[in-house]
Amino acid sequence: MAHNQELLAETSVIKFKDQDFNSLRDRCLSRGWLFEDETFPPMASSIGHKLLQGKCLSNLEWKRPQDLSNGPPHFILEGASRFDIQQGEAGDCWFLAALGSLTQNPQCLQKILMVQSFSHQYAGIFRFRFWQCGQWVELVIDDRLPAMGKECLFVRPRKDNQEFWPCLLEKAYAKLLGSYSRLHQGYLPDALVDLTGGVVSKIDLPSSASHLLMAVKTAATEGSLMACSTPKAPTDQEEVMANGLVSQHAYTVTRAEQIQYRRGQEEIICLWNPWGKTEWRGRWSDGSREWQETSDPRKSQLYENKEDGEFWMSHQDFQENFSCLFICAQTPITLDHGNTLRERWSPKVFMNQVILRNTAGGPQSDAHYPFSVQEHTEGTNVVVSFTVTAMPPSMKAENEEFPLDFQVLKGDSQQFRESLPPTFYSPFRNAVQGINYQTKRNFTTSFHLSPGTYVVVPKTQRDAAKFLLRIFLKTPDSDRSWRSNFSLRAQKESLSETSSQQSIFYRYAQQGLDIDATQLQSLLNQELLTGPPGDTFSLDECRSILALMDLQVNGRLNQEEFTRLWRRLVTCQHVFQNTQKSPGVLRSSDLGTAIANTDFLTGISISDELLGLMTLRYSDRAHRVSFPSLVCFLMRLEAMAKTFRNLSKDGKGLYLTEEEWMNLVMYN
Template identity: 75%
Template sequence: MAHNPEPLSETSVIKFNDQDFHSLRDRCLRRRLPFEDETFPAEASSIGQKLLQGKNLSFLEWKRPWELSEVPPHFILEDASRFDIEQGIAGDCWFLAALGSLTQNPQCLQKILMDQSFSHQYAGIFRFRFWQYGQWVEVVVDDRLPAIGRDCLFVRPRKGNQEFWPCLLEKAYAKLRGSYSQLHYGYIENALVDLTGGVVTTVNLHSSPSNLLMAVKMAAETGSLMTCATPNGPTAGAQVMKNGLVSQHAYTVTGAEKIQYRRGWEEIIRLWNPWGNTEWRGRWGDGSREWQETRDQRKSQLYENKEDGEFWMSCQDFQENFSCLFICNQFPITLDHGLTPHERWHLIMFKNQVLLGNTTGAPRRETQYFFDVSELTRGHNIVVSFTVKPQSLKAEDENFPIRFQVFKVRQPFQQFQERLPPTFFSPFRHDIQGIEYEVNSNFTKSFHLIPGHYVVVPSAPREKTEYLLRIFLKMPDSDRYRAFGILSGSLPENGSQQSIFYRYAQQGLDIDATQLQNLLNQELLTGMVRDTFSLDECRSIVALMDLKVNGRLDQEEFGRLWRRLVHCQHVFQNFRMSSGVLLSSNLGKAIENTVFLTGIFVSSELLDLMSLRYSDSTGRVTFPSLVCFLMRLEAMAKTFRNLSKDGKGLYLTEMEWMSLVMYT
């Protein structure tokens, strides 16, 4: 039953409703007719009565993006951002807050969005992937969206950019759930798990870690998704309060900093509202006195007074106004004993499990899952996570469908490996040490257990219940770095990039190619003399990331570069030889395993040319050369698809052609 996550591949993806994207798209292209999804029709049934009831939708129509936009629509323009999202009439902030956080982790987001557009092989059909109970499921939708006039009824594109990926992704999730009405109110934990396949740590903000700021920054460094929720207000539903926050509402946590204020320091946290506006009006909010008074040199990077739904507030106000913080990662994050981000976890997974219901009142204990704690580790060392299938959930149920207990198995019962006898559960025994919990559709509980033999015993009080069970076991700290393959000179991930950027940036604003060369060679390649980044390579990298076309990288552009460098390093380490050399013969594998190149095809002839271009005479590819190759391949493929009208060719003026090839 032991299981470790595997790379996502086409063969490991389940097709929802048995709809194959490629065959459906190819048939539409042959017929020259846009796709119409009969399994999720452009009808009231796809919206659902919960959202139709009491609303005058007589002018409702289903329109495709090119009918809703005055300019040609885009799937993604540049990078996907939380600011592309604006919530509609459905109360799905729980899903959109999780999605907003996912945009800060491009590698995870790319698994869901893939490489799609309104130009290359457009046939009115799109596909998205969601994690469901131990496997990825691909959902196909047409691009007909419910709208009144030019306004989408649900998630709508931000004005000015006409990016439709959030609208289409929301539609795919509605199809997976049954209708748009099934998105009207839900659990944040469910959205986080469905978007990542990760495990959720829930932090009670009224009894949270003493150093909440460090906990949030540490979670950001690991690429975790972070969301939070306000408690219920005096009336049912989401209501805007006097302080600008919305009751019974989900927000995305997007950052945390310690900032100079008056004679000391203030800890502040940044949040984003899926409504796209309606912001906090208290301390450190947009236009507040605190921002006017601070003399912190980073003010220009941290603070923007915009009606974009994003705002800062003090950590104290955050804890007083929000009830829970949800942190989701591929493996558990424990916020105790030093906030260690790189712990090694072993995963045991039990898929497609079934519990029979019980009407007698006495707990049934036939289903048992054993595990061992071999060594004592610091903090929480066991995480138990249940994910219940929606077919086992009933909307009218107030109680959750599964309860479970964790028992320490002592002698003489350790001889039983598959099922403990009824005598083990005798109420007269004093050494059972059971711990009982209830679970909802996604429930995670952390424990600190001493070494020994243990068993998890779930029970279903009423109905038959299907579920996935994951048990995470923390490994000893001594194995941490060897398990993760962390080498000296490894890039720290997202959170640490800011401090490195500020050390090399001019006045904390931006960096040029020379500063980037110093940064990469000193922070990343210490002692690797032969493989240093040349100035010409750094000029090329700057040109590829330079959205403002000013020959420099600001903090946002550097952040985009940083995420790609982190991923390039993982690819380089995975395919290099034991001697530390990457051979040109492995460039094809490197492309296949680079997340930001998903969907990009390279012919064998082009790959041979690239081997000549980016390797030396012995066929050796350095890490700097690999970075330049992968990033340039991404930029050129995206440029072609953005400029091409039919996906087959493009027309450029001489000046456009020269600007493209001579600068980038």
């Protein structure tokens, strides 16, 4: 039974082309049809001119997996793995390398794939989710795949397991971008961001050996995505070089280790090629002398001589043969001045921004995004990250460069209290940096800025550009000072003003996707309360709050569920502050007033008898109600009242099975 049924209707994932998976699948099941997607038909237009040009595809057919498999097809069999992926005719190694890294984080991968099957309620329709400019987009496809005979033209399943999730996911991404051709020769950062919603840090090679190895090891442990690329060949085409690497090609970076070799330690890095074979032939490659000579006790765990596309290479060879390493996490990564992945960053998030081209020659006066650097810190302390919306398929290839340029300008604080004068935007006045970067949809750059007030000023050569801007500010460990007395944040620092709910969510969410009860406890206690530990949110209270907001019933809150919670927390904060008769103290006798002052409880009333029971339940011996207790009380009252109204047919009573009753009272 879905709980909080009225609240469930408040939120939904964006439906690509307004196609709803459940209604489309149910219609097909009721009529005995297999889904045929008219928005991405089995035609040459869905493949695209770039991949069709110069090829004889007279035998091309679009087939469903049961027609391509020698046995029953599977969506996922015994877990998803990078070894399920084999690149086909499209040059989309940039996407597959990112996907190969995502398979090492099953929890995040499942949010993209979801639970799907070729047996249970199969109707030829599948759905996937991608992160697009600050929001998750759900997209449906039919399972007709372009094939020559019984061989998929693009990503193909391994013959020994017949898992089709990589083929279907690739088709979904092609539909999102417009065609398979738009997967041909893309950019790693775009795929990394689309699969996670993270921010990409680019580490140019060679880099500091010790810091790089530590960054790779830490990123692997924390589930961050890692991928790298080789330089271009003179012919500007992918070529297998003498050392076994492929030029102008993307690889997944899976881990890094220090291994015993001869009388010392050697640093090695493990990579995977989306081709599924064609491996490095140098030091520490499969069958190499180094693996035969090492006496490291972990050899059997690290090394397996298989033609599966995965191989080890020395740290030095990695830096000499690859041009850059990309790490995608929810906060930036820098390696300057000994900085590591464990830096603390505070993001400012500007969603759904639109900028128009100014034909007069300068940026528009309203396109400015201020931020402040409060304290001096070593190394990189500001990271600016732009994500622009995908371009329509109708745009020509020559217009696919990154559509924004920007500057970071410095000004005194007085200027930002007033409207900015036109002269402020002089391109020569206090300019820190201007960027034009060859990528499609994502760009991130870092700065070391002295304390002061700054503004990001973007401009575009297009008629218009829509984008997400995230500004990450390094936070010193000592930035959160405890006040002498435990209390709520002062009203002038209310939740709606301190920072956006998106930035707080990103700060605590795992991989930027969701938060569990433990993460919610840290968030509430650090963002809502100040002072030495006292009446803080307990883990049990956070589990209760999470259950009330958990529409997907998975024990976690995604960003949409957290947004609904955030609105209620803002209300509860104002109610607590406006109802208390002395600072930090709400008397149990004022609970009735608190209910009347809570806007999300409009139309809900309780009897004096129930109110008396609630004072026993939520107050202490001194008849005081803490802020965490008030939050739990008000939110539970809303959920229970709305659940009754949703389930009751006559508004006077309701009938529940034992299972429905137990699900309701035990989880909510």
